[in-house]
Amino acid sequence: NMSSNSSQNQNQGQPRQQQQPGLVAGHATYIKGAAESAIGSAIGSHAWTTSGEQAKASAKASLKAAIENRNPATDGYGRAEEIAGRVTGCEGMRQEGAASKPHSE
Numbered sequence: 001n002m003s004s005n006s007s008q009n010q011n012q013g014q015p016r017q018q019q020q021p022g023l024v025a026g027h028a029t030y031i032k033g034a035a036e037s038a039i040g041s042a043i044g045s046h047a048w049t050t051s052g053e054q055a056k057a058s059a060k061a062s063l064k065a066a067i068e069n070r071n072p073a074t075d076g077y078g079r080a081e082e083i084a085g086r087v088t089g090c091e092g093m094r095q096e097g098a099a100s101k102p103h104s105e
Helices: 002-010 021-043 046-068 078-088 091-100
Strands: none
Touching (some): 021 046
């Protein structure tokens, strides 16, 4: 049965970043939201601040969903999970990400 061996073969080499578009997009949205919020605070614009806070909340939700929907048996998610944990301020998520990161890094 080739299917049981194929997942092990994928673990060799570099993690495939395209497996985590939800995490990457969520992280980018959070950074954009944080920037908008900071600009809003700096210029005293309530609209910018609100937009930034909404983007950050949306990003946290998509990061959480992306991590909940991932396949824990798939390699390469540890670093993204750790980043998502930092972004969302979730210590448990950050620890899980560090624990599931490949040890070869």
